[in-house]
Amino acid sequence: xxxxxxxxxxxxxxxxxxxxxxxxxxxxxxxxxxxxxxxxxxxxxxxxxxxxxxxxxxxxxxxxxxxxxxxxxxxxxxxxxxxxxxxxxxxxxxxxxxxxxxxxxxxxxxxxxxxxxxxxxxxxxxxxxxxxxxxxxxxxxxxxxxxxxxxxxxxxxxxxxxxxxxxxxxxxxxxxxxxxxxxxxxxxxxxxxxxxxxxxxxxxxxxxxxxxxxxxxxxxxxxxxxxxxxxxxxxxxxxxxxxxxxxxxxxxxxxxxxxxxxxxxxxxxxxxxxxxxxxxxxxxxxxxxxxxxxxxxxxxxxxxxxxxxxxxxxxxxxxxxxxxxxxxxxxxxxxxxxxxxxxxxxxxxx
Amino acid sequence: xxxxxxxxxxxxxxxxxxxxxxxxxxxxxxxxxxxxxxxxxxxxxxxxxxxxxxxxxxxxxxxxxxxxxxxxxxxxxxxxxxxxxxxxxxxxxxxxxxxxxxxxxxxxxxxxxxxxxxxxxxxxxxxxxxxxxxxxxxxxxxxxxxxxxxxxxxxxxxxxxxxxxxxxxxxxxxxxxxxxxxxxxxxxxxxxxxxxxxxxxxxxxxxxxxxxxxxxxxxxxxxxxxxxxxxxxxxxxxxxxxxxxxxxxxxxxxxxxxxxxxxxxxxxxxxxxxxxxxxxxxxxxxxxxxxxxxxxxxxxxxxxxxxxxxxxxxxxxxxxxxxxxxxxxxxxxxxxxxxxxxxxxxxxxx
DNA sequence: ACTCGCTCCCCAAACGGTTGCAGAAATCGT
DNA sequence: ACGATTTCTGCAACCGTTTGGGGAGCGAGT
Numbered sequence: 001x002x003x004x005x006x007x008x009x010x011x012x013x014x015x016x017x018x019x020x021x022x023x024x025x026x027x028x029x030x031x032x033x034x035x036x037x038x039x040x041x042x043x044x045x046x047x048x049x050x051x052x053x054x055x056x057x058x059x060x061x062x063x064x065x066x067x068x069x070x071x072x073x074x075x076x077x078x079x080x081x082x083x084x085x086x087x088x089x090x091x092x093x094x095x096x097x098x099x100x101x102x103x104x105x106x107x108x109x110x111x112x113x114x115x116x117x118x119x120x121x122x123x124x125x126x127x128x129x130x131x132x133x134x135x136x137x138x139x140x141x142x143x144x145x146x147x148x149x150x151x152x153x154x155x156x157x158x159x160x161x162x163x164x165x166x167x168x169x170x171x172x173x174x175x176x177x178x179x180x181x182x183x184x185x186x187x188x189x190x191x192x193x194x195x196x197x198x199x200x201x202x203x204x205x206x207x208x209x210x211x212x213x214x215x216x217x218x219x220x221x222x223x224x225x226x227x228x229x230x231x232x233x234x235x236x237x238x239x240x241x242x243x244x245x246x247x248x249x250x251x252x253x254x255x256x257x258x259x260x261x262x263x264x265x266x267x268x269x270x271x272x273x274x275x276x277x278x279x280x281x282x283x284x285x286x287x288x289x290x291x292x293x294x295x296x297x298x299x300x301x302x303x304x305x306x307x308x309x310x311x312x313x314x315x316x317x318x319x320x321x322x323x324x325x326x327x328x329x330x331x332x333x334x335x336x337x338x339x340x341x342x343x344x345x346x347x348x349x350x
Numbered sequence: 351x352x353x354x355x356x357x358x359x360x361x362x363x364x365x366x367x368x369x370x371x372x373x374x375x376x377x378x379x380x381x382x383x384x385x386x387x388x389x390x391x392x393x394x395x396x397x398x399x400x401x402x403x404x405x406x407x408x409x410x411x412x413x414x415x416x417x418x419x420x421x422x423x424x425x426x427x428x429x430x431x432x433x434x435x436x437x438x439x440x441x442x443x444x445x446x447x448x449x450x451x452x453x454x455x456x457x458x459x460x461x462x463x464x465x466x467x468x469x470x471x472x473x474x475x476x477x478x479x480x481x482x483x484x485x486x487x488x489x490x491x492x493x494x495x496x497x498x499x500x501x502x503x504x505x506x507x508x509x510x511x512x513x514x515x516x517x518x519x520x521x522x523x524x525x526x527x528x529x530x531x532x533x534x535x536x537x538x539x540x541x542x543x544x545x546x547x548x549x550x551x552x553x554x555x556x557x558x559x560x561x562x563x564x565x566x567x568x569x570x571x572x573x574x575x576x577x578x579x580x581x582x583x584x585x586x587x588x589x590x591x592x593x594x595x596x597x598x599x600x601x602x603x604x605x606x607x608x609x610x611x612x613x614x615x616x617x618x619x620x621x622x623x624x625x626x627x628x629x630x631x632x633x634x635x636x637x638x639x640x641x642x643x644x645x646x647x648x649x650x651x652x653x654x655x656x657x658x659x660x661x662x663x664x665x666x667x668x669x670x671x672x673x674x675x676x677x678x679x680x681x682x683x684x685x686x687x688x689x690x691x692x693x694x695x696x697x698x699x700x
Numbered sequence: 701a702c703t704c705g706c707t708c709c710c711c712a713a714a715c716g717g718t719t720g721c722a723g724a725a726a727t728c729g730t
Numbered sequence: 731a732c733g734a735t736t737t738c739t740g741c742a743a744c745c746g747t748t749t750g751g752g753g754a755g756c757g758a759g760t
Contacts, residue, residue, distance in 0.1 A: 014709075014710085015709070015710050015711080016710090017709080017710065017711080017712095018708085018709060018710075021709090028707070028708060028709080029708070029709080030707080030708060030709090033708080033709085052715090054715095055715045055716065055717090056714075056715050057715090058715085
């Protein structure tokens with residue numbers, strides 16, 4: 001039923017190989033012949049069979065991407081960037097949601113491996129060992145995860161965190177809570193690293209909680225802990241959690257930002273929309289997706305040379321909205337003093 | 351480099367065809383031989399080449415899905431359902447975002463056609479003619495769009511709208527605005543149809559605006575128009591628009607729900623989270639995605655028989671939250687009114 | 701006229717599997 | 731022990747495409 005290269009060949013009265021050459025590398029085929037072939041192909045509506053092509057060329061024209069959670073707009077943002085760039089380059093894209101499970105992530109990459117030219121793993125949950133195992137099965141590019149020898153694009157979370165701390169310190173906050181995201185997430189480690197460095201420099205004390213699920217419900221859960229710890233500001237791992245915090249604080253009649261400041265990460269649409277609009281760090285999601293595709297496609301076919309593994313770092317920036325304000329007067333002691341909670345206190349004011 | 355069926359055959363000291371049979375249809379291969387083959391395959395880490403398989407079998411083991419807007423959580427919701435069901439059935443999934451452009455949609459389906467066993471088109475923007483053209487190129491299943499002879503799953507938008515109108519009428523609203531989504535969207539037509547029928551029955555006047563972009567910005571734009579029209583309630587095409595309306599009304603110091611009631615469609619996470627939480631109609635997004643996959647896979651390989659084209663309708667239901675309240679100038683809503691029974695009850699005071 | 705060198709096209713062999721067919725081996729009855 | 735029957739395995743063709751090598755045709759140089 002589908003039209004093959006032989007149908008075109010018959011109609012153009014040439015051989016199949018001539019058709020192939022006329023459509024592809026125009027090497028060694030006369031102009032008039034090529035025109036005839038092209039016309040025949042168009043009339044018949046010929047579309048080459050990708051399976052047959054990839055069987056012989058070894059290239060599939062596809063790339064894959066696996067993300068931890070399709071419900072998180074951050075990942076759908078990078079998905080968007082990936083898909084638009086890939087399509088523009090003539091690539092089709094496979095996707096999969098590993099639901100924040102490392103072994104599912106690995107299995108998905110393996111199952112994709114045979115029908116793609118490479119896969120992008122977004123904020124991988126897998127261990128370095130697992131990831132290294134995957135390198136032999138297909139060409140990899142990572143987003144927000146560092147691994148020796150693997151091309152990757154990073155978003156400067158630590159830099160964003162520095163901006164957050166500077167902002168908070170300028171507003172007079174001396175004691176902040178950080179709500180951890182997943183313990184093994186590179187982004188969480190980076191944010192924490194940036195937080196500690198900046199907090200030390202600005203003489204801000206930090207209380208840490210978590211890890212929590214990086215979702216709305218995680219934020220709801222965390223809010224009470226942060227509230228009990230006597231901080232004047234809480235920095236959430238991401239916007240979803242920050243929104244959960246906001247919701248819980250509203251339920252408990254804690255005024256934001258007057259009694260408590262809240263900061264998130266990602267700059268989702270909903271951060272701008274909610275009441276009050278959330279102060280947050282904008283992450284370049286679509287740009288990250290596009291950059292990952294560029295790196296992946298550039299690396300295809302390049303064996304392990306002596307040249308360094310290509311990386312790209314994308315900058316982030318703080319967007320100040322309505323959930324941050326000057327710290328309430330610390331002498332008022334409206335809230336109970338810091339109790340011995342499950343939080344770990346990193347007091348750098350010495 | 352990759353291990354082929356011949357490598358396995360050599361190691362197991364059988365022919366390639368025996369390996370093929372041992373791994374696939376276990377017909378006609380001795381138990382001991384099969385064990386030997388399986389062991390060899392496992393030791394070598396053999397994975398069949400899907401391109402070669404699909405070349406000969408004609409099946410690819412892939413399905414495709416195209417959605418209008420990856421930035422809309424409604425579509426990422428169905429994407430989730432699709433991907434989980436497809437993976438469970440051993441299928442990999444291609445996806446694409448047509449950005450609400452009909453011709454892009456058609457082009458994307460065509461480009462996928464050769465490497466999938468079928469594609470799901472989610473809330474298609476294409477014309478019936480375009481869609482019919484696509485039927486010849488691959489097997490289709492539609493979500494929220496009716497087309498003669500094409501399997502489809504529907505969400506009962508009209509039924510949801512009826513619940514909305516009943517709710518609003520019971521609260522004493524006599525005059526509502528409807529903010530149209532895309533003019534050619536099946537869902538929008540269904541919602542409007544349901545609205546007109548229910549409004550007539552309940553003696554509620556309806557003012558329509560739009561079409562608008564089904565996004566936050568569209569709602570912001572629409573809010574002023576609705577406000578100027580003197581209605582006491584506004585029904586938005588979807589939650590994104592409803593959130594836009596909420597935001598604009600807050601800016602203009604219009605109290606929700608006391609001065610104006612607002613209703614959306616979709617029941618996105620953010621509808622539950624925002625302040626005030628949005629009254630909305632829950633659409634079964636993931637279930638819809640799963641159902642679409644089931645229909646698609648059931649239809650694969652079934653030629654045009656005399657049997658009816660399979661369809662599934664999923665029910666929707668209203669979720670009342672904090673954006674709907676009795677109409678401001680409605681004295682009748684202040685005291686308990688007789689519940690509206692189907693058919694017999696008529697409003698007399700008009 | 702013969703050879704040389706081009707240009708252009710066709711033949712045929714892959715790529716990695718699946719499957720119809722036929723032949724070999726095992727099983728069985730007598 | 732021998733053929734009949736069943737069970738297993740190998741051979742080879744095929745799916746649709748790309749690609750190296752060879753050959754036909756032809757103009758030009760000597």
